[in-house]
Amino acid sequence: MSTPVAAALVRSRYLLLGASPYRDAGGVEAWFGFVTRTASLVRFGRTAHDALRTGDLSGLEPAELERLAGLGVLVDREENELAAVTGRLRAGSARRQTRAVTIMPTSYCNMACDYCGQEHRKAAHDARRMDRTARRVEAMIADPETSAVKVTWFGGEPLLALRVIREMSARFTSAADRHGTAYSARMATNGSLLTVRTLEELHLDWRLTSMELTIDGPEAVHNRRRIMRNSRGTFRRTVEVLGEVVRRGRVPGLDIRIRVNIDNGNEDHVTDLLDDLACLGLADRQVRIQLSPVHSWGNDVSAVELQANAYAGREARWLRTAEALGLYFVALPGSTVSTTCIATSRSGEIIDTAGRIYSCSEHPLVPGVRDTQVVAEVADLTGAAPRPAGAFDDWYDQVDSGGAQCARCPILPVCGGSCPKLWRDGHLPCPSLRFNWEERLDIEVRRRGWIPVATAPRDLLAGAVR
Incomplete structure (x- = not known):
């Protein structure tokens, strides 16, 4: 009974x-x-x-x-478990104590990868616009309601504007020390301009705590897919720099993530890449392997992208190979998400080189939406005021109403819905x-x-x- x-x-x-x-x-x-x-x-x-x-x-x-x-x-x-989960996500998205700012010091990239949907342009550095951006972040740091500010350096290729990163980082770290506000930075980079000295400077002086770079296959495959505009290969130099800093403990507090963008052009070479990374000294807890299927970034990748179920099956085998080689990866999430992404919280924003503010990282460099999805100009916002609402701040309303498959999905608490933009564009963004x-x-x-x-x-x- x-x-x-x-x-x-x-x-x-x-x-x-x-x-x-x-x-x-x-x-x-x-x-x-x-x-x-x-x-x-x-x-x-x-x-x-x-x-x-x-x-x-x-x-x-x-x-x-x-x-x-x-x-x-x-x-x-x-x-009502769904309401409890989305309620927690709403609360996390509404918190103002932690501010997340993605800054584009340049919109240009020295690579021309054929699966990339971004449009990269060269533009002269505008010191006045960058000063406005820096002053906005300084205002967030000085705000009594802010306990932490996290900056992400993004592009284009951000290291093409290393001088700008240095200048702005010096201002941010100084302001954080004055106001007792926690400050940290991360970077998304293609890795082509990395040196040991640059990594040490970014980590030790400018508080870079996390870096994600992309390696798409063993040397020949990577150099073919990650095409430099000057036609030079970058695989060997990039992995040698990573191997040096890991082996000698030069940046001990830096979380290094190697992203592998996978489609039908390199799926048969992933195992070879894992073998190479292990042999080149990157089987270390400081280096996290992150396998990622190629998805649309405002462009049509239907000819090369892999179907979710088929990809997930192959990924499981790759992860077992990585485990056997001693490479580190996250098998199961170690925490729930507090917000789905920067686009679902007004405490997060992206600022491009022209001082335009966006709510979604897939807007500033994509033709069309680059002009239609601007939510504000830096010059128009006062102090640390949160950005205006963007296209996806109502995401949890959509989930609650059953308008997204996420309402029925058992991994919602650790995923948050992955990418509201891809859902609304008609793509399946579910993680493997x-x-x-x-x-x-x-x-x-x-x-x-x-x-x-x-x-x-x-x-x-x-x-x-x-």
């Missing part, structure tokens, strides 16, 4: 329940699941696993029911986790010393959606 407690509880729609049993070194058997609402891995005994799989909780002891409820595995039958979560779960469980007992039938993705 079901207890009153059991009758009041149901399995969370945000539980990904693994199907396969594992054993530890002592012979203890267990099953595992991942609760996306708390981004936590949870272990179960056979009885609990069977109860969660069938939905019949009557055989579970009160103490076990309490444990599972405390972990978010079970929730009150009357709770949506399709290969069980393989990722297996990798994470094995990392913790558990060994699979046998292969079991695949469980349903997340049970019935309420």
